[in-house]
Amino acid sequence: MKTRKKRSVFPLINGIFLCLIGILCLYPMLYIVFASLSEPAAIMKHTGLLVAPLGFTLEGYGLAFKNPNILTGYANTIFYVVVGTVLSLIVTAAGAFVTSRKDALLARPIMLAVVFTMYFSGGLIPLYLLVNSLGLYNTRMAIILVGLVNTWNLIVMRTSFLGVPDSLEESAKIDGATPLRIFTSIYLPLSKPMLATMTLFYGVGNWNSWFNAMIFLQDREKFPLQLIMREILIANDMSSMTNMNTVGTYSNDMYQVLVKYSVVVIATLPILCIYPFLQRYFIKGVMVGAIKG
Template sequence: MSSIKRTKGERVFGVINVIIMTIIMIVTVYPLLHVVFASISDPSRLIKHQGALLAPLGFSNQAYKMVFQNPSIFIGYKNTLFYVLVGTTINLFMTSLGAYGLSRKNLLWGKPIMFLVVFTMFFGGGLIPFFLTVKNLGMLNTRWAIVIPSAISTWNLIVMRTSFMGIPDSLEESARIDGANDIVILFKIILPLSLPVLAVMALFYGVGHWNGWFDAVIFLRNRALYPLQVFLREILIINADKNTMSINRPLEDELIKKQLKYCTIIVATAPILCIYPFLQKYFVKGVMVGAIKG
């Protein structure tokens, strides 16, 4: 087969594309590499360094020791894994149910209901009514206060609804002729055909639970229920307080506090970075499928 000859303009466009994408990649990746290098560098050399950091300056794991010697970190990891796994499961289940109902063309009062759903994206009751609602439901200071009130994201619901609407009606009609009800249609036809969207929703919800800390600060009083982000926040705040520095070694403590910020970023983001490559192949397809048809 003869190769397709590209015009001079196409070759120039290809070169420019490669250059632009390389610059974008460097701009995106370098901040993460900077944090990794800084977290394992020698604190005394790190604080004197100026400009780009292209490699670790010596080696020191003292900041990581300070983080992982704190027993609260492992409690936080355990609780965060619970919130991510259980919370994301609840999110996907509830969002799928809502999206399926709203995607049906014969839904009674479908447009007014959809209007009320979209309305919540722009107007909310505020923090105090939200707190009182959680308290009156008996979820205050329980794990359920973290996963139940945020069971459905309006934006994710709209994306999943749009994806469901793109599935041919003939599949549903054929299933109903065979005697299938809505539960069977949803779980045996709609969801298996929507795996890319489900993967994207799982990533969105999972990252939200992993990074969540505000709801825990508001609704939880028992430290045994705190997620990882709350403990990391405490470590940063405590070590940022100048009154906590040792009188005998104030300079060393100040150096460690600078490095500790980089270390906590790595501890908080590393697990998500390990999971993301497995879902990345679904990401673009899932978002596009859920955004094309309105």
């Protein structure tokens, strides 16, 4: 009876605990959304928890989109995310496939060199000099190529490829398949959940990236959205927006707070919308359905 009671109580306690963790994770996002929709005067005076918008206004979003750099940053970020993620997946998958081959030439030394980069790096100044000497400074390719491959992602994908049964590759070789055909027809189809996960990792990383753009870009027309948002949130630079003193009856400081909340929502919403469609792949086994019998 005691064991049965423990078994019946544990799911309840576990559910309550997980609900509390979920609320702690969700509330900061809801606070930002509610604040961005609130009246400027009300949000400036409010203290404590915020469980609903204080009034309703979209003027913060209107002022944010009046900044021409927001739309330009959106376009640049989409370019960096799409092109960077596609190239990262191609190079990571190819590198994982080569280093997972037992008969590949110098596969082990290459893998050791890759792992070495996880613990040691040349530093920011040598990286800057390298990018500059290659003629990539102030170009979009500098943002894409500098962070093209994540070492940890390559190791994870290599481990996934090592789990593919040798019998599949041997049967393909008997049928005359080339290494490229084996890679594209066997390993990639069996690794769809892993590819989806890597897509999410690289996509989110590229979307949130701003430091490389700050170091390697000079023209504002190439700035990603996150760097524009950094200027608004940290540097408090709203000079490119419409004069906020002429909007409504509120002070400039009130509208600055409202715009900051609105910019955070604008920059975060796309990732929040895409994530649910890829989250299901995290719980799928990489080798589900590969071999039967």
